[in-house]
Amino acid sequence: MTLTAPQPKAAAVDTAATVEFRGLRRAFGDTVALDGLDLAVRPGELLALLGPSGCGKTTALRMLAGFEHPDSGEVLVDGEDVTRVPAHRRDAGMVFQSYSLFPHLSALDNVAFGLRMRKVRTGERRARAAELLELVGLADKGERYPHQLSGGQQQRIALARALALRPRVLLLDEPLSALDAKVRLTLREEIRRLQQELGITTLFVTHDQEEALSMADRVAVMRSGRLEQCAGPAELYGRPATAFVAEFVGTMSRIPGTLVDGGVEVLGRRLPVDGDAPSVSEVDVLVRPEAVAVRADDASDARVVATAFLGATTxxxxxxxxxxxxxxxxxxxxxxxxxxxxxVSVSLPERPVLVAERRH
Amino acid sequence: MARLTGRGFGKVRPGRGVVLLCAAVYFLLPLAASVIFTVDVPGQGVNFDVYEQILGAEGFVSSLLLSLELAAATIALVLLLMVPAMVALRLGARRLRPVVEIVCALPLVLPPIAFVAGIATVLKWGPEYFSTTPLFQTFVAVQNPDFPVVLVLAYTVMALPFVYRALDAGLRSIDVPTLVEAARNCGAGWAQALVRAVLPNLRGALLNASFLTLALVLGEFTVAQILKFRPFAVWIVGIGGSEAQMSVAVSVLSLFVTWLLLLAIAAAGGRTPSPTTTEK
Structure with missing residues (x-):
């Protein structure tokens, strides 16, 4: 499957839009979906909004699409306040979580739907729709109806439909979550490649941290309607700003330790603390599985309780x-x-470690 | 799976056959007997005189036309009322759904005779009470025998339960909020989103609702008779009243007329690619 961009990348990046959320607040009854969200998306980047369900990531995306309205705060696209602009004039293409193709229209007509709404002439419309179908690798499926297409194909058509009006921003609301694992992986790579070729500013909502880390330029981790940290995948994984981010992104184990003048006593040795230490002395040291060393030791009280074969590692x-x-x-x-x-005996390398207040 | 269904088709299932046979006997035997009774005149062999008499009788065309007009108006009114309401229930006012469901089911528990008694009282009382106001003219206009609007209003109420069920089933099979949002995201305004994205996918449901309403209006007797209008059902009872053969012939005829009209609607609606996606 080859993907060809209809326009050269450089030109696209020049015109890519910035997106900014300023102090977005939104409550549904007693539930606070967004509690003062501030976030800026750079032109042409793919930013993943990551968080547990109910953290407000989808609400934020829907506000950018115009389907939700903030109680207070602003949404800016290219510095222009679009908070009051109705959804159908937003210039943001969206791919939905559930299959959202119009069941009564063929794939081609689905892609051409927006162009029809904009009163583009039939010939031009069909040509553009065909071009987009080719872009998502489904040029031969134009006459099929949604129920004749697989889930992955439907989401690709939805992607083509979202791109048909050459939107300034592309919004992806967990577009892969309804698909099976293998399709999800290929489509993930394809979306990323397409996004890079088109150079379109993209927001991607997901609760799958692996998806976020592998696709995004930057990942914004959200929790209870607020931004916890927004950083590149490597930084997010290696230097999480909060204990929540540390545990939500990747796997983290907590080992009890004690703070002693600037260092932390853990597993029988003293290690320097990475970042700010909490004010209490009873802490947990947060460690990634790849940082932990294990060796057989008959004198130790520690026991292996489970093993899981992961291919290269166990x-x-x-x-x-x-x-x-x-x-x-x-x-x-x-x-x-x-x-x-x-x-076995367990040890940590001589490196600064993250600590967090002990959880009971 | 394919093998399973294949076996199902290949093997005769006696249970099903018996049920089908019983149903066929129950429905078709009286019908066949009626038809034979009307065409087989003792001593004269088979002839269709009775049907010719009915078709030639005064009022056949006019009463049938009146019924069709009433049906068309009722279908239009009830759909205009219910489609936007039910789509709105899916989009926003979810909490009102049980309320609407109950209101729409009321006509089922209300006997038509009680319903029409109320209407008749209002129609009698209204013109007197409003005799000096322009509303008087309204009361006269809705009872125009050429096109009794009051029947359309009554039938609209009586059709609510069926239309509600039909539309509800149709709306259940599509994800209305997502379709509307997808359409709006593609640059369609609210109205366009409804007309271009939702309604085409409700075609089957709209057709079913029209079907049921048509059947209801064509067969409705009580309200029309008591309000002294003369649509098809009233006419047919009137003409068949006195003679046995004639009365059976009119019921057979009305059955076939209704069937033909339902077939016509089905044909008009077409059977192009099913809008309900089952493969999801």
Whole structure:
């Protein structure tokens, strides 16, 4: 499947729009969906809005599309306040979570729907729609009706439809969540490639952190209607700003430790603290599975309680003497002798570690 | 799966056959007997004199036309009332749904005779009470025997339960909010979104609602008779009253007229690609 952009990338990036949310607030009855969201999207970037369900990410996206209105705050596109602009004049193409193609129209007519609303002439309309179908690799499926297409194909058509009016912003509301795993992976790559070729500013809502980290230029992690952290995937993973981000993005184990003048005592050694330390002395040290070292040690009280083969690595779950469970990723060949029940010792590398207030 | 269904078709299932046979006997036997009774005149063999008499009788065309006009007006009115209301229920006012459902079911529990008694009282009382106001003319106009608007209004109420069910089933099969949002996202205003994205997918439901309303209006007797109008059902009872063969012939005829009209609606609605997507 080859994807060809209808316009050169450089030209597209020049015209790409910025998007800005300023102090967005929205409550549905007692539930606060957005609690003062501030976020700026750079021209041409793919920004993922990531968070648990109910964190307000979809509400934020729908506000940009014009389907929700903030109680207070502003939505700006290219510096222009669009908060009061009705949805059908927003100039933002959206792909929905559920299959949203018009069941009574063929794939081609679905893509051409927006052009028809804009009163584009039939010939031009069909040509443009065909071009877009080719862009999403479904040039031969134009005459099919939605119920004759697979889920992945339907979402591609929806993507083509969203792009048909050459919108300034592309909005993706969990477009892959209804698809099966394999289709999700290929479509993920395709959306990213298409977005980069077109250079269109894109907001992508997802609750799947792997999806967000692998596709986005930057990821905005949201929690209870607020922005927790907005950063590139590597920074988000390596230097999470809060304990919530640390645990939501990737896998994190908590190991109890004690703060002692600038360092933290954990697993029998003292390590420097990365970032600000909490004011209490009883803390948890947050560690990624790949940072934990495990070796067989008959003298230790720690036991392997579970192993999960992941291909190149095996994830061990180790229960320490005090009952804490720690996850560790080891190269698969090193774990042959470490079955469930094996006595092991766990250690951390001599590196600064993240700490958070102890959770009870 | 394919093999399973294949076996289902290949193998005769006695249970189904018996049920089908019973149903066929129950429905078709009286019908066939009626037809034979009307065409087989003792001593003269088979002839269609009775039907010729009916078709030639005074009032056949005019009463049938009146019924068709009433049906068309009722269908238009009830759909104009219910389609926007039910789409609105899906889009915003979800909490009102049980209220609307109950209101629409009321005509089922209300006997037509009670309903028409109320209407008759109002029609009698109204012109006297409003005799000096322009409303007097309104009361006269709705009872115009050439086109009794009051019957359209009554039939609209009586059709509500059926139209509600038909539309509800249709709306259930599509995701109205998402379709409207998708259309609006493509630059369609509210009205365009409804007409271009929602209504075409309700074609089956609209057709069913029209079907049921047509059947109701063609067969309705009580209200029309008591208000002294003469649509098809009233006419047919009037003409068949005295003679046995004639009265059976009119009921057979009215059955076929209704069937023909329903077939006509079905044909007009077409059976192009099913709008309900089942593969989701």
């Amino acid at each position: 994830r061990l779950t180790v229960r320490l003497a005090d009952g804490t469970e720690v996850k560790a990723d080891l190269p698969a060949r090193e774990t042959a002798a470490l079955g469930a029940g094996a006595a």
